[in-house]
Amino acid sequence: MRRMVLKGNVAFTPTKEKFETHENSYIIVENGKIVDICKDLENSYKDYPLKDFSDKIIIPGFVDLHLHAPQYPNRGLGLDKELIPWLETYTFPEEGKYNDLDYSKKIYSRLINELWRVGTTRAVVFSSIHKESTKLLLDMFIESGLGAYIGKVNMDRNTAEYLMENTRTSIVDTEEILKEYMNKSSLVKPIITPRFAPTCSEELLENLGNLAVDYKIPVQSHLSENRSEVTWVKELFPESKNYASVYNYFNLFGQTKTIMAHCIYNTDEEIELMAQNGVYAAHCPYSNYNLSSGIMPVRKFLNKGVSVGLASDISGGNSLRIPNIIAGTIQASKMTWLNTGEELAPLTFSEGFFLGTKGGGSFFGKVGSFEKGYDFDALIIDDSTLSDIDELTIEERLQRFIYIGDDRHIMERYVQGVKIEEP
Ligand code: GUN
Ligand code: FE
Numbered sequence: 001m002r003r004m005v006l007k008g009n010v011a012f013t014p015t016k017e018k019f020e021t022h023e024n025s026y027i028i029v030e031n032g033k034i035v036d037i038c039k040d041l042e043n044s045y046k047d048y049p050l051k052d053f054s055d056k057i058i059i060p061g062f063v064d065l066h067l068h069a070p071q072y073p074n075r076g077l078g079l080d081k082e083l084i085p086w087l088e089t090y091t092f093p094e095e096g097k098y099n100d101l102d103y104s105k106k107i108y109s110r111l112i113n114e115l116w117r118v119g120t121t122r123a124v125v126f127s128s129i130h131k132e133s134t135k136l137l138l139d140m141f142i143e144s145g146l147g148a149y150i151g152k153v154n155m156d157r158n159t160a161e162y163l164m165e166n167t168r169t170s171i172v173d174t175e176e177i178l179k180e181y182m183n184k185s186s187l188v189k190p191i192i193t194p195r196f197a198p199t200c201s202e203e204l205l206e207n208l209g210n211l212a213v214d215y216k217i218p219v220q221s222h223l224s225e226n227r228s229e230v231t232w233v234k235e236l237f238p239e240s241k242n243y244a245s246v247y248n249y250f251n252l253f254g255q256t257k258t259i260m261a262h263c264i265y266n267t268d269e270e271i272e273l274m275a276q277n278g279v280y281a282a283h284c285p286y287s288n289y290n291l292s293s294g295i296m297p298v299r300k301f302l303n304k305g306v307s308v309g310l311a312s313d314i315s316g317g318n319s320l321r322i323p324n325i326i327a328g329t330i331q332a333s334k335m336t337w338l339n340t341g342e343e344l345a346p347l348t349f350s351e352g353f354f355l356g357t358k359g360g361g362s363f364f365g366k367v368g369s370f371e372k373g374y375d376f377d378a379l380i381i382d383d384s385t386l387s388d389i390d391e392l393t394i395e396e397r398l399q400r401f402i403y404i405g406d407d408r409h410i411m412e413r414y415v416q417g418v419k420i421e422e423p
Helices: 069-074 083-099 101-118 131-144 167-181 202-215 227-236 243-249 268-277 285-290 298-303 322-339 349-361 394-404
Strands: 003-012 020-030 033-038 050-060 062-068 120-126 147-151 188-190 219-223 258-262 280-283 308-310 378-381 410-415
Touching (some): 020 394, 062 258, 062 322, 131 167, 131 188, 308 349, 322 394
Parallel strands (some): 003 050, 280 308
Antiparallel strands (some): 003 020
């Protein structure tokens, strides 16, 4: 049995309403899972290897529920357009480069290194349409020790000619990846990834839904991010009641576990369908600002019982740092509060932290919290250079790290109890 004890100030959010903190306590980890948190070390744990992080804060690793690996070189660039022209002008040309495996390897190694650096221990990732470079990305994540779902993008219409897949090839390539990777690693798995309804024919959507159900594979896509996009989907699928129904009709909306990114312009009926089908919403506040998309009313989704996680959405988003995105989420919710005549309450710090850890982590299983039985995915935070006042509570120190800290304050990262070295 692998066993370990870590000593430090422990903080996590079992529920979004409040933090659970344990000052100067011991976390007991067996086979990568949390078995106990205690103030005094019981005799039965005394011979476990002890890592002493006294004064430091131990928190769950961050979870990024939606990002585009091949858009990594574009981050911070090309942010002067809305979604559709942004895709055509900046995004598709960059994604077209990933039939080159050397280029893919160079970019993907930088991406994985930065994810490690900023404390993201699990991520849900779009690659490009390219089969071989998607496999490379899967293998590189496996090698890194970080957890991930990774999907080859499917699109067979309304895209650049160099990214237009033949429908049959798109399906066959996807199935090949599913078969090869579904049991290869317990931490890194494939996910079915229709880019979004406008770039997928009905035949493609139908076949992807069948693959999801037949192989029991999760699904990710985009939903209601931009006003022109929503109008376009109405034109392309006139029979469909709304955007969400397009995915639902094709078994791509919670028939297996599903993430939809953005969700800014959903109707109440769509939000209720998400709640009913257990579909996750990935909130991408910086991407939504950069592409002038809008503000997702996160509170409304939480009130209706939808699972929500946070996401960088690189390169619509400019930052991979989930702490930035937690702050951005809380800030966005304050604008929603103003814009709804103070109807939808702003998110609290504990709610923001929850969304960036357990909210997204639950997509992976028992991840993102330190309750008993949870995977020990953790960060050791050394905030000594941030503290100019003594006597802050653990929660206040953590809030300061989230708002003004960075990767220099992360000492160590763990996934399922294994310390992850710099990839
Ligand atoms: N909708 C379809 N493709 C994309 C993408 O690459 N980024 C974002 N933000 N939205 C999309
Ligand atoms: Fe996206």
